[in-house]
Amino acid sequence: MSEAAERQGKETCVPVLTASNVVRRFGGLVAVNNVSFHVKAGEILGLIGPNGAGKTTMFDLLAGSILPTSGDILLNGTRVSGEAAHLRIGRGLGRTFQIPRPxxxxxxxxxxxxxxxxxxxxxxxxxxxxxxxxxxxxxxxxxxxxxxxxxxxxxxxxxxxxxxLSGGQRKLLELARVMMADPAIILLDEPAAGVNATLLEVIIDRIRDINARGITFLLIEHNIDMVTRLCHRVLVMASGQLLSEGTAEEVARDPRVIEAYLGGTA
Ligand SMILES: Nc1ncnc2c1ncn2[C@@H]1O[C@H](COP(=O)(O)OP(=O)(O)O)[C@@H](O)[C@H]1O
Ligand SMILES: [Mg+2]
Structure with a gap:
């Protein structure tokens, strides 16, 4: 059993990652406005929403590249809200970047x-x-x-x-890079963006394989087909707030979600 799977197996009841009333302001702008959610051990959780919704800011907060104005972030039950990014990597949090730069x-x-x-x-x-x-x-x-x-x-x-490497191959390299640190959870920022259809299938298969090894995923993605096929559950953000939560089919039917996408810039 991998170290990550073992770590998770011992703590099946404790969410791998928790955001609790997280707020992040940039001057007068509230980019993330009182957001709370759990990422359960072993799941692939999607995070979607129109441009400017606050998704990347949420990732930055979870990974520790920026700190919350208020609220808490917990990794495997431990409060890490003020902790630097490299310490969170040591605690089992891996993160890929939208544009990998090997x-x-x-x-x-x-x-x-x-x-x-x-x-x-x-x-x-x-x-x-x-x-x-x-x-x-x-x-x-x-x-x-x-x-x-x-x-x-x-x-x-x-x-x-x-x-x-092509753009898609860089995303695969990026996945291998984060795996090197034996993460319990991987935050993926738009793994499908700019990837051709053939390589996209490879990426989807690899994410499934890695998830089958017991590694949890939180995935920002605009490609709804990919989200529907991969994610056990989906969170929807709009204007800094958590708008809806459910299966991909459920959130796609939610009138608040439809309105956010029609009214947003996406
Ligand atoms: N470093 C920053 N300084 C000021 N405003 C920012 C900063 N980062 C993000 N924002 C603003 O926060 C809001 C959310 O942005 P972002 O998290 O990138 O949204 P998304 O990833 O959902 O498209 C946007 O209005 C964006 O302009
Ligand atoms: Mg973004």
């Missing part, structure tokens, strides 16, 4: 291995005192990186520079 001249495997930093190799003193440990960790990281590249169907490009 280092173009490093190979795929080198790009992924960068994500495994923070281990002994980074600490100079440890490096000096226990070089064998560092070498063993590096070897283990390389093996894991190769396995993850295989998982996202990119192993044939492992030693190519990242610049050769």
């Amino acid at each position: 280092l173009p001249n490093l190979t795929l495997i080198e790009n992924i291995m960068l994500a495994a930093q923070g281990q002994a190799g980074e600490k100079l003193l440890a490096n000096f005192l226990t070089p064998w440990r560092v070498a063993a960790q590096e070897k283990a990281a390389r093996t894991k990186a190769l396995e993850l590249l295989e998982l996202v169907t990119l192993s044939h490009l492992a030693h190519e520079p990242a610049r050769v």
Whole structure:
């Protein structure tokens, strides 16, 4: 069993991630206005809403790249509201970016291995005192990186520079990169945007496979077909507030959701 699955198995009753009355202001603008929800262990939860709804701000708050004006964020039951992003990664939260920017001249495997930093190799003193440990960790990281590249169907490009990748392949590399830290939950920001139809099917399949390993997902996506096929539950945000919650079919029928999309800028 993977570390992440084990971690979740022990705490099936505790939501992986909780937002509790979260508010975020930018000057006079309330980008996220008193939003509360849970992400249950093992689910794929969708987050949709018109442009400007506050979805990306919500992701930034969950991941710790910005802090809430008020309200709380809990990871596996622990309050992390004021905690920096790298500490939340250490607690099992992974996040992909809408526009992944791998280092173009490093190979795929080198790009992924960068994500495994923070281990002994980074600490100079440890490096000096226990070089064998560092070498063993590096070897283990390389093996894991190769396995993850295989998982996202990119192993044939492992030693190519990242610049050769298409937009869709970059999204797959991004998925492998976050997996390197053994996340319990992965926040995916628009994984389908700019991806061709063939690669989109690969991405959907990979998300399903990774979810079957016990990893939870929260997914921002405009592609409703993808949301309907993947998400067990969907949250809808509009004008900073949580508007509706249910299955993809349920929220699509909700008159408040229809009005938000018609009245919004999406
Ligand atoms: N750093 C920021 N400074 C000021 N306003 C921001 C900032 N980030 C987002 N906003 C505003 O917050 C609102 C929500 O934006 P965002 O979270 O990006 O929405 P979405 O991702 O749903 O399209 C928008 O009105 C946006 O202009
Ligand atoms: Mg956005």
